[in-house]
Amino acid sequence: MGIEPTDGHGFHPEDIIFLLKGHVKKGYKFNPAGPISESSAHFRRNPEFENQTHCVIFVMDAKTIYYGIPPAYVQKISYLQDKIKREHIPMVLILTKADQLCNEVERDITKMFWSGKVQEAVKTASEVFSIDQESIHPVKNYEVDFNIETKTNIPLLIALRQIMQYAANRVERV
Structure with a gap:
């Protein structure tokens, strides 16, 4: 859900x-x-402090962002954003299936950060979710791949590192 x-x-x-x-x-x-x-x-x-959330992670299909989010969805997201910001909880957005936005990226995942379509999805997501672009991480899903690929893992690991840093910073501040 x-x-x-x-x-x-x-x-x-x-x-x-x-x-x-x-x-x-x-x-x-x-x-x-x-x-x-x-x-x-x-x-x-x-x-208790340990029961509280220290970083919120949104996960969204990059194609949904790129091709348009339904207005009712944006309304719910905006409501949550307002509440999360009031609690001073850092937010990160994972854009899944970003490789499916562009044929070149689908062929070579290392091209993801240079793809105009991926950059446009990140920019749109930043506006919709009110999250800084550096806190938005486009990633490739392991949908049909059975072998773990280093090139695919790097964006995931960068996102995970940022999530851990944000959570640790919040714990230190509170």
């Missing part, structure tokens, strides 16, 4: 806010129709 463009589908936005703040206990079954209530057995009234 993710953030879906229509109401009643995907995570309820308030559940995500409660989750970020550490109020949702393990075992809670997310319900798109309504958020967790404070009377729920899975609601943590006084979350």
Whole structure:
């Protein structure tokens, strides 16, 4: 379940806010129709620091970004962005399937950062998600590849390193 463009589908936005703040206990079954209530057995009234989120990672198909996100989706994302920024939680966006935007990148993953289509997807994602471009990581999925490729792993590892740095920085600040 993710953030879906229509109401009643995907995570309820308030559940995500409660989750970020550490109020949702393990075992809670997310319900798109309504958020967790404070009377729920899975609601943590006084979350500890370790229960809170220290970095938010959005994952989005690069083709969806490049060819246009439905306005209702943008609306939910904007709502969440506002709440996440109020909590001062760093954000990273992983753009999956970025190699599928361009034939040249599909043939040679090392061309990803020079592709105009990938750069356009990163720029659009930055505007939609209100995330700096340096926090947006286009990557190739392991969909049909059975062999682990160093060239494919490098963008993934760069993203992971940044996520770990952002989380560590937030832990140090708080």
